[in-house]
Amino acid sequence: MCLAVPGRVISIEGDDPLTRQGRVDFGGVIKSVNLAYVPEVKPEDYILVHVGFAITVLDPREAERVFEYLETLQQ
Amino acid sequence: MCLAVPGRVISIEGDDPLTRQGRVDFGGVIKSVNLAYVPEVKPEDYILVHVGFAITVLDPREAERVFEYLETLQQ
Amino acid sequence: MNEDSEQHCPLSSEGRELVKMAHGGGGRATARLLDSLFRPAFDNPWLERQHDGAVLDMPGAMAFTTDSFVVRPLFFPGSDIGAMAVHGTVNDIAMCGAEPQYLSAGFILEEGLPLATLRRVVDSMAAAARETGVRIVTGDLKVVERGKADGLYINTAGVGRVVANHPIEPGQVRPGDRLLLSGDIGRHGIAVMAAREKLDLQSAIESDCASIAPPVMALLNEGIAIRCLRDLTRGGLASALVEVAETAGLAARIQEADIPVREDISAVCELLGLDPLHVANEGRFMAVVAPEDVDRAIDILRRHSVSEAAVDIGLFLEGSAGLVTAQSVIGGSRVVDMLSGEQLPRIC
Amino acid sequence: MNEDSEQHCPLSSEGRELVKMAHGGGGRATARLLDSLFRPAFDNPWLERQHDGAVLDMPGAMAFTTDSFVVRPLFFPGSDIGAMAVHGTVNDIAMCGAEPQYLSAGFILEEGLPLATLRRVVDSMAAAARETGVRIVTGDLKVVERGKADGLYINTAGVGRVVANHPIEPGQVRPGDRLLLSGDIGRHGIAVMAAREKLDLQSAIESDCASIAPPVMALLNEGIAIRCLRDLTRGGLASALVEVAETAGLAARIQEADIPVREDISAVCELLGLDPLHVANEGRFMAVVAPEDVDRAIDILRRHSVSEAAVDIGLFLEGSAGLVTAQSVIGGSRVVDMLSGEQLPRIC
Amino acid sequence: MKYRDEYRTADAARGYANAIARITTRPWTLMEVCGGQTNAIMRFGIDQLLPKEISLIHGPGCPVCVTPIDYIDKALDIAGTPGVILCTFGDMLRVPGTKSDLAAARAGGADVRVVYSPLEALAVARDHPGNEVVFFAVGFETTAPANAMTVYQADREGLVNFSVLVSQVLVPPAICALLDRPGNRIHGFLAAGHVCTITGYAEYEPIARQHRVPIVVTGFEPLDILEGVYRCIHQLERGESIVENQYSRAVRRPGNQLAQQVMESVFQIVPRHWRGMGEITASGLGVSPAYQTFDAEARFGAVISQDESQGECTSGAVLRGETRPDQCPAFGTRCTPEHPLGVTMVSEEGACAAYYRYRRQVRRPVE
Amino acid sequence: MKYRDEYRTADAARGYANAIARITTRPWTLMEVCGGQTNAIMRFGIDQLLPKEISLIHGPGCPVCVTPIDYIDKALDIAGTPGVILCTFGDMLRVPGTKSDLAAARAGGADVRVVYSPLEALAVARDHPGNEVVFFAVGFETTAPANAMTVYQADREGLVNFSVLVSQVLVPPAICALLDRPGNRIHGFLAAGHVCTITGYAEYEPIARQHRVPIVVTGFEPLDILEGVYRCIHQLERGESIVENQYSRAVRRPGNQLAQQVMESVFQIVPRHWRGMGEITASGLGVSPAYQTFDAEARFGAVISQDESQGECTSGAVLRGETRPDQCPAFGTRCTPEHPLGVTMVSEEGACAAYYRYRRQVRRPVE
Ligand code: SF4
Ligand code: SF4
Ligand SMILES: [Mg+2]
Ligand SMILES: [Mg+2]
Ligand SMILES: [Mg+2]
Numbered sequence A, B: 001m002c003l004a005v006p007g008r009v010i011s012i013e014g015d016d017p018l019t020r021q022g023r024v025d026f027g028g029v030i031k032s033v034n035l036a037y038v039p040e041v042k043p044e045d046y047i048l049v050h051v052g053f054a055i056t057v058l059d060p061r062e063a064e065r066v067f068e069y070l071e072t073l074q075q
Numbered sequence C, D: 001m002n003e004d005s006e007q008h009c010p011l012s013s014e015g016r017e018l019v020k021m022a023h024g025g026g027g028r029a030t031a032r033l034l035d036s037l038f039r040p041a042f043d044n045p046w047l048e049r050q051h052d053g054a055v056l057d058m059p060g061a062m063a064f065t066t067d068s069f070v071v072r073p074l075f076f077p078g079s080d081i082g083a084m085a086v087h088g089t090v091n092d093i094a095m096c097g098a099e100p101q102y103l104s105a106g107f108i109l110e111e112g113l114p115l116a117t118l119r120r121v122v123d124s125m126a127a128a129a130r131e132t133g134v135r136i137v138t139g140d141l142k143v144v145e146r147g148k149a150d151g152l153y154i155n156t157a158g159v160g161r162v163v164a165n166h167p168i169e170p171g172q173v174r175p176g177d178r179l180l181l182s183g184d185i186g187r188h189g190i191a192v193m194a195a196r197e198k199l200d201l202q203s204a205i206e207s208d209c210a211s212i213a214p215p216v217m218a219l220l221n222e223g224i225a226i227r228c229l230r231d232l233t234r235g236g237l238a239s240a241l242v243e244v245a246e247t248a249g250l251a252a253r254i255q256e257a258d259i260p261v262r263e264d265i266s267a268v269c270e271l272l273g274l275d276p277l278h279v280a281n282e283g284r285f286m287a288v289v290a291p292e293d294v295d296r297a298i299d300i301l302r303r304h305s306v307s308e309a310a311v312d313i314g315l316f317l318e319g320s321a322g323l324v325t326a327q328s329v330i331g332g333s334r335v336v337d338m339l340s341g342e343q344l345p346r347i348c
Numbered sequence E, F: 001m002k003y004r005d006e007y008r009t010a011d012a013a014r015g016y017a018n019a020i021a022r023i024t025t026r027p028w029t030l031m032e033v034c035g036g037q038t039n040a041i042m043r044f045g046i047d048q049l050l051p052k053e054i055s056l057i058h059g060p061g062c063p064v065c066v067t068p069i070d071y072i073d074k075a076l077d078i079a080g081t082p083g084v085i086l087c088t089f090g091d092m093l094r095v096p097g098t099k100s101d102l103a104a105a106r107a108g109g110a111d112v113r114v115v116y117s118p119l120e121a122l123a124v125a126r127d128h129p130g131n132e133v134v135f136f137a138v139g140f141e142t143t144a145p146a147n148a149m150t151v152y153q154a155d156r157e158g159l160v161n162f163s164v165l166v167s168q169v170l171v172p173p174a175i176c177a178l179l180d181r182p183g184n185r186i187h188g189f190l191a192a193g194h195v196c197t198i199t200g201y202a203e204y205e206p207i208a209r210q211h212r213v214p215i216v217v218t219g220f221e222p223l224d225i226l227e228g229v230y231r232c233i234h235q236l237e238r239g240e241s242i243v244e245n246q247y248s249r250a251v252r253r254p255g256n257q258l259a260q261q262v263m264e265s266v267f268q269i270v271p272r273h274w275r276g277m278g279e280i281t282a283s284g285l286g287v288s289p290a291y292q293t294f295d296a297e298a299r300f301g302a303v304i305s306q307d308e309s310q311g312e313c314t315s316g317a318v319l320r321g322e323t324r325p326d327q328c329p330a331f332g333t334r335c336t337p338e339h340p341l342g343v344t345m346v347s348e349e350g351a352c353a354a355y356y357r358y359r360r361q362v363r364r365p366v367e
């Protein structure tokens, strides 16, 4: 369930926290995404998008963990 | 104006004088026609039909007059 | 339906105009649209000839033609959209002086069409193809959303071997050539209209939909000097005749008293304010033949059931291109024109 | 839409079923409908071969094919319905190993279509025809009531001279034959979907709509041992490949890592839950060639811009008929199936 | 078909033509009031059988032609209102309003439906209770009883979503108006037989008397028209001016009184503007006060009268019988049924259309 | 694409696979809760990289699959109501109700529209004030905040023609229900990463503790799933049972609290029936009293529970992880995506569909 796709926030528009929109880049395709649930997001952040809503901001540091962990296992 | 076509009444249905319908034969094609305006009509009569309504009953005797009149002219 | 653009230099009168039913009526508006838009855009000698199909210079010369079928209702007395889609293209091939051989079939189906209906249509096509000896050898199937079609639409294209050893097209018509009509007119259009409109007509009128290839092949095989052939579909005899006369650069004259129209067809035309000469047929054609071949041609036609009531109805003459006149039953004379606008019931 | 009749012995499962979008999806439901209904009804060896078009035994052997085009919107990034209608049929002729020569065009116009729109479409067709060297030699025009079409529909049929000196069709495929793909996939389908759905996507994605005849003619002229050709339209690479494998009675194996998919196409597929292997193309084809000719074939393909990114993506094998497996990017293996149902955005 | 084919025979037509020729001694101008008669004259070439001395000129007897543009514009307006279904006779579909016509409106998305009978419009209203259904009720006295019946029945059934946009006209006031025009050159009238099935012809008697003009109630078949012409010429040559009833198989002097009753209860006589003739007192019908709620003008606003501007179109004079269509400089070139400049070219019954269809020499349209 | 392609490399996948093989000493059965994970496993062949000792079984984590047939029937019912526009995710279109499905209803004339985002349904309601617009709101916790937002905004805007048919489900109660079943054989869970972006994973900690079962919050890419498996096996081999967060780039322990707030204000926790599992206490969401007017069940009548009858379909057991799809006798023969017997074959995410798409050997459908 719950297809969610990572995208890079290019810009943010709107003041109303409920309808704040981000222009988000998915591999070169730009789509408007509702940012109501990620008030902390800023341009250049990556977010996960589900049914038109950002549901979380991706943490670039944590994103490396799967590789680091694998390295520890392989040592 | 006022396309009106002669047809032969085959049968008559309905009691309501406003919606009394006749099945009318036009050269072999049967169509329902509103008979509200020709209460005197009976089966086998010919009527003139305009926009789905019978507007008059044709008089078979008078129908010959055009030929009789021509004959008098030609004598 | 929102695309529009003026950048492609639309004809002056064409700017914001909308396609109307009349453009598809097979009459003048259709002719004008073809003249002003399609023919210049595609610009090739075959389209210039304005014939029913293209006679292609290929080894063994073949005819190639197409038609789309959008009739409503899908089934009507005497025929259905499937048989029509086969006969229509078969007839257009025959009109090129060719023997119909292979058809393509493209279906556009409306979401929600019962499969049983589709099967009936397809079965009917198959039967018509068997009966006329053509093979449906390639096809395509599309489905559009409900409300984006009217049950189903069918396109057929067809090819066939050219049998005639001389060109058969309007350009071949000469003054003095006679005009033969293969039978009574108006049955298809009236059968469909009676089935479609809420006209509440009960009749024994059936579409004349049929293949006219057999008598045409017979005329060719027996060496009749055919100048031109034209099946009398949308727009009726009048539109086909005017179109041929215009392309041939000749006038034509017909005798209305000689044109067979069944009494019931004539009655419905009176009721609805239509001219039988404008009503569609699907199993009738006109053949323009050299005057010396008229009697033989009529004999041959009358041997085939589909043209057993063939008659000579008039001739071509020097005169204004496309000016067709008819002698009326009382001896007066009038101009016969293409159908203008859509065919609608009128009150006056 | 009310006609139905059970008297024509509908297949058991077919009784009251309705045509759904899936029937036109180009995938399994389409294949089943063709198998169960059209092919038995028309019943001839050409349809049995299940090829893109019919290779006819006429003097000089010609290919004859048809397609209807019902795309929405009419104009979309990279192409439009008019160019598609030409390229689609040109490509199907090429897929028969024939040189596209003549097209027919049947138009179904919706009442209310702006003439300017029609002109744009017709101009685009004419341009595409010029560019690909085919002539549109016969045509037809119908108008249907507003709400009975979607702007306009076009059918094209086409014929062309067969160039190949051996049959090109699924039945020719042998175990060990290689599968070449002419370029990256998914552009047409995604370009149209992005333009159509209210998905609010901004992208540089353009349809790949183009004629693929030039590289095909080059392969033929240089004597490449082509077993089968197939353009990858509705239903995508997966559907075409499964269909060919089924008809050939073979299995096939492809490497997903070798299949070019642009990053933006891939991203939209992720967003909408689509598999790029199921997405439509209009300028891509697969060529099955003898293993010894693979390198030469790729060289030839890469000389033409429309196939400059051609790659070898797999091969045919003995095995269950139609079983296509793909090695995933991480080395696992999966079955590749035809598109099932319509292509809709999904949330899970 | 009985009562049709026998009136179309060449022999009898020649007989009447000869009889007419025999009695005609000098030029006479007759007006056939009804467009249906104009059409028959053109279609059968009846005029070609007549001596040169006789000119047939074409009257205002086409309800499509005389309906003022204001009503077309109103119908377009109503058709463009969301939720409205406009029902109309096929004849009205291509009549140009100021900016558009109903066929174009339909192409543009309006729900415009062609009906064969007014009763169909009533059925549409029954079938679409959620829509306003408006019937565009045009016609002369022949059609008025049928149109009136829809209102009568709608009232009986309590159909609240039905109304009529009424553009009904009456023939006798128009005849009087024509006769009253300065320079009038009409010597006799063929009155419209089908109108008279409803109205009878008593009303024509004072007109004939006062204006000293023969009036022959005439049918629509070739022999009817020829007999009508004969009777008219016969009177003229003898200096008579009475009403005769050529169409006695269909028309009685009192007309159809039941039809008159329904018509008079639903409608009331009103002044009406006629194309080409301006306003004529008591020449039209409007919805009577008792049925006011069924008046589309009450629901959608009244029709607003505009100035008639015709450009180069001379259809006003054509409708008044002052000029023949083929005398119009635009006829057959800039004005054709596909691109009509005037309403007389649009209506199938319009004199210009009849001339174009049946009489024009082919002149190529100017591009 | 960043955050996707790097988690799909063959080398790293092999690395994890080797690491898993190294530490696995005996058979373990893990359940991936989410259908998205099932799909990734099948599509990439992840299970083929694992040692034979490890069985992956597929959880109930497809909202389409677990939506009771009663809701499908209700949606069909509503879609068939004149004037209603039913908006739904594409996933629901082919899910069979008792007699039909929404695709067939649309083919039969119902106005059923596929939306990509719940906000589109709201836009449809704005654009069609004359229609009732109903959004069929299905989903797990991931989708609930987005669905809740439509109600929240509809209320703010005063959109009176909008309502939601809610079939929302919650994951943790379902996990507990599975663990509580007699004969349960699940040793560890890969929890659904996207659900946890919203809910966080604090709620999973007591479950892991009480049921002594490791739970690893796991992402959806091949490397995520492999790492999740590794961590689970690692715990199992060491006898541990804690919650770990493999998907730390996306999931934080408290989850998305803003999303939780909106979800909790619009929805309230209710008991819910799950396909294959029966009713589970506090496992679903319904419209909260404050937003009752937006509840489609209030407008169109409540969903009526029916007895679940599945015929030969074993999807209940599949959803409970008790049987594999390819062990079902109908699989791939009488049951295919074109003719599904059970919902797990319909949903693109359903375990039977995933097996069919990616794993079946070609068996010809039985005619
Ligand atoms: S021909 Fe045309 S322009 Fe001339 S009077 Fe008639 S309608 Fe008017
Ligand atoms: S394969 Fe089909 S019948 Fe068997 S469990 Fe899955 S859905 Fe049910
Ligand atoms: Mg044709
Ligand atoms: Mg044709
Ligand atoms: Mg033809």
Ligand SMILES: [Mg+2]
Residues within 6 Å of the ligand: C139, C140, C141, D066, D067, D068
């Ligand atoms: Mg095709």
Ligand SMILES: [Mg+2]
Residues within 6 Å of the ligand: B001, B002, B003, C273, C347, C348, E035, E036, E039, E348, E349
């Ligand atoms: Mg008339």
Ligand SMILES: [Mg+2]
Residues within 6 Å of the ligand: C139, C140, D052, D053, D065, D066, D067, D089, D092
């Ligand atoms: Mg094709």
Ligand SMILES: [Mg+2]
Residues within 6 Å of the ligand: D067, D088, D089, D092, D233
């Ligand atoms: Mg194709």
Ligand SMILES: [Mg+2]
Residues within 6 Å of the ligand: D052, D091, D092, D095, D230, D231, D232, D233
């Ligand atoms: Mg193809």
Ligand SMILES: [Mg+2]
Residues within 6 Å of the ligand: C066, C067, C068, D139, D140, D141
């Ligand atoms: Mg045609």
Ligand SMILES: [Mg+2]
Residues within 6 Å of the ligand: A001, A002, A003, D273, D347, D348, F035, F036, F039, F349
């Ligand atoms: Mg998914």
